[in-house]
Amino acid sequence: MTAGLFLSRAIVASVVLSALYVVYKAAISRINAPALMRSAILAIYTVSILAAITGVPHPASPASGQIAAINAVADESASSISITRIAVIIYLAGTAIMLLVTAVAWFRVWRMVARGSKVTDSRGLKITLLNNDNYSPFSWMGRIVMSRRDYETAPAAVLCHEMQHVTLRHRYDLAIAQIFLILDWFNPAAWLLLRQLRKVHEYQADRRVIDSGADKRDYQLLLISRAARCRFPALANALSRSPLRDRIVMMQRDATKRAAWRLLFLLPGLLCAGFVLASPVVSTSLQELNNVTAVNKPQKAAGTPDVMIGGELIPMEDMEKVDASQIESITVRKDLPGHPDGLIIVKMKE
Numbered sequence: 001m002t003a004g005l006f007l008s009r010a011i012v013a014s015v016v017l018s019a020l021y022v023v024y025k026a027a028i029s030r031i032n033a034p035a036l037m038r039s040a041i042l043a044i045y046t047v048s049i050l051a052a053i054t055g056v057p058h059p060a061s062p063a064s065g066q067i068a069a070i071n072a073v074a075d076e077s078a079s080s081i082s083i084t085r086i087a088v089i090i091y092l093a094g095t096a097i098m099l100l101v102t103a104v105a106w107f108r109v110w111r112m113v114a115r116g117s118k119v120t121d122s123r124g125l126k127i128t129l130l131n132n133d134n135y136s137p138f139s140w141m142g143r144i145v146m147s148r149r150d151y152e153t154a155p156a157a158v159l160c161h162e163m164q165h166v167t168l169r170h171r172y173d174l175a176i177a178q179i180f181l182i183l184d185w186f187n188p189a190a191w192l193l194l195r196q197l198r199k200v201h202e203y204q205a206d207r208r209v210i211d212s213g214a215d216k217r218d219y220q221l222l223l224i225s226r227a228a229r230c231r232f233p234a235l236a237n238a239l240s241r242s243p244l245r246d247r248i249v250m251m252q253r254d255a256t257k258r259a260a261w262r263l264l265f266l267l268p269g270l271l272c273a274g275f276v277l278a279s280p281v282v283s284t285s286l287q288e289l290n291n292v293t294a295v296n297k298p299q300k301a302a303g304t305p306d307v308m309i310g311g312e313l314i315p316m317e318d319m320e321k322v323d324a325s326q327i328e329s330i331t332v333r334k335d336l337p338g339h340p341d342g343l344i345i346v347k348m349k350e
Contacts, residue, residue, distance in 0.1 A: 004084065004338070007091045008289040010183055013052035015282075016273040017180075018189040020044040021196075023269035029196060031256040034203040038173070040263055041197050045176055047270065082340055084288050091186070098182040109140055116145065125163060127151065136226060139165040157214045157222055164205035173197055199243070203250050210251065220248050288337040305342035322346070 021044065028040050116128035129148045137146035137158055144162040146154070165171075177194045184190045210216050223244055276282055307314050309322070331345040 003088045003092060004289040007088050008286040009052040010091070010186075011286065011289070012277060013048040013180075014184050014187040014190070015276055016051040016270065017044060017048040017184065017193065018187060019269040019273035019276070020047065020266055021189040021193050023265050024193075024196070027265040028262050031259050031262065032203075032250055032253040033256045033259045034200050034207055034250075036256075036259055036263070037200045038197075038204065040266070041193060041200060042173065042176070043263070043266065044193065045180055047266075049180070051273070082337075084285075084337065085340075088289070094185050095182060098185045102178060102182060113140060113143065113145055117148070119151075121159075123163075125159075125166070137162050139171070141171060142166055155218075155222060157209055157219050158226075160209050160212055160214065161205050164208040165201065168201075168204055168208075170201045170204075173201070199246060202247055206247055206251055207255075216251060220251065223247065305344060306339045307344060307346075309346060309348075 024040055024044060028037055031037065112130065113128050116130045119127050119129060121127060126143045128143055128145045129151055130145065131148060133147045133149050135145070135147060137144065137150055137154070139145065139162045144159065144166060146158070146162070150158060174197070177197055181190050181194055206219075209219060277286075307319060309318075326349050327346055328349045329347045331347070333339070333343040333345065336343050
């Protein structure tokens with residue numbers, strides 16, 4: 001996959017996710033059905049990824065048989081860099097930065113967990129105890145992480161809350177969202193959807209704690225008392241992560257029944273995204289990105305045209321090896337995306 005094609009696929013995923021996020025925010029985010037809300041968000045990620053994989057056409061290959069070579073004979077300098085190439089450079093740089101930031105954050109949590117004391121309670125829960133009391137309890141990679149003081153003195157609801165994150169496998173949701181964010185970092189909707197996912201995780205855990213028999217009022221007071229202790233890793237689920245007011249409001253509401261039909265609202269959003277991607281301006285821009293094969297082409301000097309023979313690009317120097325008597329025609333093109341220095345099409349005799 002070329003760098004340009006990689007970016008065009010990310011843009012397709014971005015358009016689809018943005019359209020579906022608007023629908024989710026308007027029609028689904030305010031209901032009290034955490035499991036359904038989680039399913040909707042995961043469906044948005046899935047559809048966006050599938051759209052990127054299947055919805056971007058590959059760059060058209062040169063006609064076989066009649067076109068045996070493509071060459072560039074333009075003499076003028078090609079010092080200017082195309083906008084599409086600049087976009088690819090910026091995208092690759094942003095992706096690299098996001099990947100580095102994620103790796104550093106993951107390593108910090110791993111190091112902190114590795115230094116803690118490992119215990120297993122009577123229910124088989126894997127717990128890591130920290131000597132630092134400043135961290136709020138959180139779950140990470142299927143393990144509950146909390147300070148030793150919290151483990152010894154905190155109410156049972158604290159451990160119960162983190163246990164829900166583990167048993168519901170919220171870590172996999174966050175992994176999918178984080179990978180998507182690394183590749184789609186330029187899209188504000190991707191950041192907002194991750195925030196919604198974290199809120200839904202907390203809604204689910206809160207609901208499970210209340211359903212397990214915890215007193216609702218006491219549990220809400222516990223959340224309020226711990227709101228100030230909100231230091232936690234960015235890649236983990238934590239007791240105090242989601243906005244407290246939203247969680248308390250959600251706990252006060254009755255569960256929304258028969259809400260699955262709301263998922264149908266995602267279909268118009270998907271259609272809107274399809275119309276946008278099919279528009280001439282967008283589709284042409286994506287096709288132009290598809291043809292950006294590299295940020296730099298070290299195999300030829302600036303201003304040197306591209307050459308293709310038999311559907312394959314060849315160095316300009318190799319043109320000397322071509323038998324001139326076998327050349328039927330040479331066509332010069334200077335208007336093709338991805339070939340800023342020009343393009344020559346050489347047709348060989350049959």
